[in-house]
Amino acid sequence: MIRTIFAGAFAVLHLSSPALAQENAPALTPKQTETVDRLIDAGLENDLAWEVLESLTTEVGPRLGGSAAEARARDWGVAKLKSLGFKNVRIETFEMPAWSRVSEAAEIVSPFPQPLTIAALGHSPSTPEGGIEAEVVRFRTLPELQAAPMEGLAGKIIFIDEPMARTQDGSGYRTAVAKRGLGAVEAAKRGAVAVLIRSAGTDNHRTPHTGGMVSGGASLAPRPGAALSNPDADQLARAIKRADGPVTLRLNIQTEWVQNAVSGNVIGEIPGKTDELIVIGGHLDSWDNGTGAIDDGAGIAITTAAAKLIDDLPGKPTRTIRVVMWGAEEVGIYGGKAYAEQHKDKLDKHIVAAESDFGAGEIWRFDTRFGEASQPKAKPMANALRRLAITPGTNQAFGGADIGPIMRAGVPAVTLYQSGWDYFDLHHTPDDTLDKVDPEKLRQNVAAWAAFVYMASEMEGDFR
Amino acid sequence: MIRTIFAGAFAVLHLSSPALAQENAPALTPKQTETVDRLIDAGLENDLAWEVLESLTTEVGPRLGGSAAEARARDWGVAKLKSLGFKNVRIETFEMPAWSRVSEAAEIVSPFPQPLTIAALGHSPSTPEGGIEAEVVRFRTLPELQAAPMEGLAGKIIFIDEPMARTQDGSGYRTAVAKRGLGAVEAAKRGAVAVLIRSAGTDNHRTPHTGGMVSGGASLAPRPGAALSNPDADQLARAIKRADGPVTLRLNIQTEWVQNAVSGNVIGEIPGKTDELIVIGGHLDSWDNGTGAIDDGAGIAITTAAAKLIDDLPGKPTRTIRVVMWGAEEVGIYGGKAYAEQHKDKLDKHIVAAESDFGAGEIWRFDTRFGEASQPKAKPMANALRRLAITPGTNQAFGGADIGPIMRAGVPAVTLYQSGWDYFDLHHTPDDTLDKVDPEKLRQNVAAWAAFVYMASEMEGDFR
Numbered sequence: 015m016i017r018t019i020f021a022g023a024f025a026v027l028h029l030s031s032p033a034l035a036q037e038n039a040p041a042l043t044p045k046q047t048e049t050v051d052r053l054i055d056a057g058l059e060n061d062l063a064w065e066v067l068e069s070l071t072t073e074v075g076p077r078l079g080g081s082a083a084e085a086r087a088r089d090w091g092v093a094k095l096k097s098l099g100f101k102n103v104r105i106e107t108f109e110m111p112a113w114s115r116v117s118e119a120a121e122i123v124s125p126f127p128q129p130l131t132i133a134a135l136g137h138s139p140s141t142p143e144g145g146i147e148a149e150v151v152r153f154r155t156l157p158e159l160q161a162a163p164m165e166g167l168a169g170k171i172i173f174i175d176e177p178m179a180r181t182q183d184g185s186g187y188r189t190a191v192a193k194r195g196l197g198a199v200e201a202a203k204r205g206a207v208a209v210l211i212r213s214a215g216t217d218n219h220r221t222p223h224t225g226g227m228v229s230g231g232a233s234l235a236p237r238p239g240a241a242l243s244n245p246d247a248d249q250l251a252r253a254i255k256r257a258d259g260p261v262t263l264r265l266n267i268q269t270e271w272v273q274n275a276v277s278g279n280v281i282g283e284i285p286g287k288t289d290e291l292i293v294i295g296g297h298l299d300s301w302d303n304g305t306g307a308i309d310d311g312a313g314i315a316i317t318t319a320a321a322k323l324i325d326d327l328p329g330k331p332t333r334t335i336r337v338v339m340w341g342a343e344e345v346g347i348y349g350g351k352a353y354a355e356q357h358k359d360k361l362d363k364h365i366v367a368a369e370s371d372f373g374a375g376e377i378w379r380f381d382t383r384f385g386e387a388s389q390p391k392a393k394p395m396a397n398a399l400r401r402l403a404i405t406p407g408t409n410q411a412f413g414g415a416d417i418g419p420i421m422r423a424g425v426p427a428v429t430l431y432q433s434g435w436d437y438f439d440l441h442h443t444p445d446d447t448l449d450k451v452d453p454e455k456l457r458q459n460v461a462a463w464a465a466f467v468y469m470a471s472e473m474e475g476d477f478r
Numbered sequence: 479m480i481r482t483i484f485a486g487a488f489a490v491l492h493l494s495s496p497a498l499a500q501e502n503a504p505a506l507t508p509k510q511t512e513t514v515d516r517l518i519d520a521g522l523e524n525d526l527a528w529e530v531l532e533s534l535t536t537e538v539g540p541r542l543g544g545s546a547a548e549a550r551a552r553d554w555g556v557a558k559l560k561s562l563g564f565k566n567v568r569i570e571t572f573e574m575p576a577w578s579r580v581s582e583a584a585e586i587v588s589p590f591p592q593p594l595t596i597a598a599l600g601h602s603p604s605t606p607e608g609g610i611e612a613e614v615v616r617f618r619t620l621p622e623l624q625a626a627p628m629e630g631l632a633g634k635i636i637f638i639d640e641p642m643a644r645t646q647d648g649s650g651y652r653t654a655v656a657k658r659g660l661g662a663v664e665a666a667k668r669g670a671v672a673v674l675i676r677s678a679g680t681d682n683h684r685t686p687h688t689g690g691m692v693s694g695g696a697s698l699a700p701r702p703g704a705a706l707s708n709p710d711a712d713q714l715a716r717a718i719k720r721a722d723g724p725v726t727l728r729l730n731i732q733t734e735w736v737q738n739a740v741s742g743n744v745i746g747e748i749p750g751k752t753d754e755l756i757v758i759g760g761h762l763d764s765w766d767n768g769t770g771a772i773d774d775g776a777g778i779a780i781t782t783a784a785a786k787l788i789d790d791l792p793g794k795p796t797r798t799i800r801v802v803m804w805g806a807e808e809v810g811i812y813g814g815k816a817y818a819e820q821h822k823d824k825l826d827k828h829i830v831a832a833e834s835d836f837g838a839g840e841i842w843r844f845d846t847r848f849g850e851a852s853q854p855k856a857k858p859m860a861n862a863l864r865r866l867a868i869t870p871g872t873n874q875a876f877g878g879a880d881i882g883p884i885m886r887a888g889v890p891a892v893t894l895y896q897s898g899w900d901y902f903d904l905h906h907t908p909d910d911t912l913d914k915v916d917p918e919k920l921r922q923n924v925a926a927w928a929a930f931v932y933m934a935s936e937m938e939g940d941f942r
Contacts, residue, residue: 075592
């Protein structure tokens with residue numbers, strides 16, 4: 015039985031890749047193939063990414079978009095890129111409204127008095143100074159709340175208890191983000207005073223997951239909002255089930271909102287023989303509760319180390335490799351938007367862009383978003399990555415939040431897709447710290463990125 | 479080679495248990511053997527322990543010794559024991575000095591400004607109101623600090639970075655407790671202003687482990703003290719390594735200390751045919767940061783459920799089964815001491831005592847502390863537990879903190895030794911919550927306890 019199944023599978027594979035079509039497909043030159051292999055070998059022994067990541071997370075630590083800590087991170091970025099020999103190192107600043115956390119506290123007042131662990135969500139307005147006390151009403155999912163009648167929730171605290179699916183590709187996060195963003199909107203429609211959500215996360219630690227409530231981030235959310243850690247959401251659900259009558263909570267969230275804060279993108283380059291650009295990077299800001307090791311110090315470290323490996327090759331690359339440490343991503347993708355505006359006249363020189371912003375897990379898939387005509391070029395790239403246990407993916411690459419604005423302006427992109435299996439155990443929590451990063455997986459990332467960047471720089475023609 | 483080793487091992491086993499001695503050894507009657515098996519079967523299907531544990535951790539939650547929450551826990555205990563049909567249900571109160579946490583904060587001031595996550599340790603005095611700012615000096619271990627010269631640490635904050643060994647039998651905790659207790663003593667001797675320790679714990683989460691600094695607990699520690707979570711201890715060690723000069727911290731710990739707080743032991747009984755007693759239980763109080771599921775709600779739940787299984791047997795047990803929910807253990811073993819004093823005239827009626835206070839892991843070993851003459855009685859008990867994957871242990875049973883005072887007064891004891899492998903990932907942290915308990919392991923515990931209690935009640939003669 016097993017033999018039969020395997021024979022069938024092989025047959026399908028052979029039929030789907032006819033030898034004739036292969037002969038005309040784009041391919042790397044023997045010299046390019048050799049260099050890709052050399053870069054992968056070097057990446058798999060690379061310690062620079064770890065060093066960069068340790069340096070950033072230790073010397074700067076948490077670095078919320080628009081904060082003084084993020085400004086220190088920019089200074090760190092400039093110094094680091096210069097010390098590594100990058101050229102044209104600079105900060106491109108922009109203004110943004112900045113949200114920050116002052117304090118947060120929640121407790122069950124009755125019938126089972128006890129504290130609950132919460133994290134205020136980004137863009138949450140403050141409650142009145144002494145907090146609010148109100149009955150809590152539980153909804154198992156966001157759609158359940160959305161389907162609820164408009165009456166009966168005035169003055170209440172809404173609790174959306176929807177759990178999050180663990181997935182390799184991170185698709186569970188889409189529904190989780192909806193709960194985080196839309197809860198306050200639904201609460202406001204119904205006159206509820208605040209919204210609590212079960213953390214958008216897959217762990218069972220008392221480390222609640224923060225994150226933005228407002229997509230785009232230009233204003234505060236219509237109601238105060240906070241995330242309970244998963245064990246606290248369990249606890250509140252049990253308390254509601256065990257109580258004979260209403261469960262009353264006290265919630266005190268204090269936040270600040272400044273209209274004209276300053277942030278910036280840190281840029282450094284490995285100059286090429288032409289003014290065509292390969293843009294790679296990660297975001298420099300982090301949430302305020304962890305040290306931003308996996309989100310997104312890892313992305314900064316991986317792309318910086320990969321570019322450095324290109325610089326270490328003899329001679330200049332054909333295209334310029336531009337590393338961008340994007341500013342203020344978490345709180346509204348301000349860096350990505352500012353870059354697209356500041357560089358709008360030169361986007362035709364942007365050959366391809368990619369962002370590393372999905373943790374520090376191993377890369378398992380290579381996706382592209384190339385023009386129809388350029389799609390065959392994905393194949394030799396994907397093939398070169400297969401020795402790293404990376405499987406060819408789709409032409410629907412997400413790319414990354416920060417390169418979204420230039421992608422929408424026509425810049426091709428790729429995704430070196432990292433495993434999201436453990437990512438949402440740590441994402442946006444105090445637990446996003448250096449000890450969670452596996453140096454060996456970091457090296458696999460550097461190897462794949464160096465190989466990709468080299469191929470993108472050296473392959474003939476563009477990807478539009 | 480393997481065969482030879484095994485043959486040797488079997489030979490040793492046979493030699494050490496000669497058939498002749500076996501014939502005269504104490505044994506269970508066939509009826510007792512049958513009842514033990516029935517109790518184990520019932521325990522392995524028992525849901526009562528889970529129900530008790532869910533009820534306590536949900537309806538009361540955290541319950542620090544001497545607090546209003548602990549008083550609510552006592553009311554809960556009385557109601558729960560009565561509802562289960564226990565007799566002579568009562569609270570035996572006592573007075574105690576009570577420590578409590580008000581607030582705690584730590585940050586690196588220079589050269590890498592950022593917050594650190596800490597938990598004030600039990601019995602820590604407060605820092606001055608605005609906190610203290612001082613250079614930190616790192617010691618890799620407690621002995622390294624103890625060996626340090628008396629000069630040079632005045633005005634400094636001492637950081638003991640000693641990690642803790644993961645062990646099945648919990649032996650790694652002994653050194654960890656020394657670090658937690660003696661750090662402040664060493665700091666005081668040298669004129670240091672405070673002590674920070676790496677958490678006495680084996681996890682890598684941002685959930686620092688609290689715990690008492692003063693053995694016996696009758697006074698405050700000589701210096702403020704707090705535990706850094708393990709990732710924060712890593713971070714501080716890295717910061718010290720990366721800094722060119724001194725690393726300065728700001729530390730603000732505010733606590734309260736009340737001399738005449740009230741606590742109490744909650745007691746319930748399954749009356750026997752005689753006034754001889756089997757005393758079992760766990761401690762009712764918990765630290766203030768978690769909901770005390772593994773420490774020690776599980777012990778309360780397991781021993782209550784085991785006693786209830788004895789009550790469900792036809793007829794009365796020979797001896798009275800007394801369940802004690804000990805008060806104020808964590809903060810100074812006040813319940814155990816008060817009981818020994820309050821019952822000092824009846825300790826000769828205490829046949830054997832045991833406490834469940836090492837989490838909710840599976841029981842893997844059966845230890846006794848019997849008199850020389852009674853030692854052979856351990857064997858049939860241990861044999862009856864072997865079907866639960868419990869191995870016969872030593873006659874050096876620790877017993878438990880709360881039964882320590884009556885053990886020292888001559889009461890025999892046993893330890894149903896739980897695995898400590900994961901225990902110190904959660905112990906004394908916010909993460910000590912219900913979701914960490916495995917219901918199947920809880921059932922194995924109940925089965926073993928019911929079997930032990932029955933045998934202790936029915937076997938002829940005492941264990942002195």
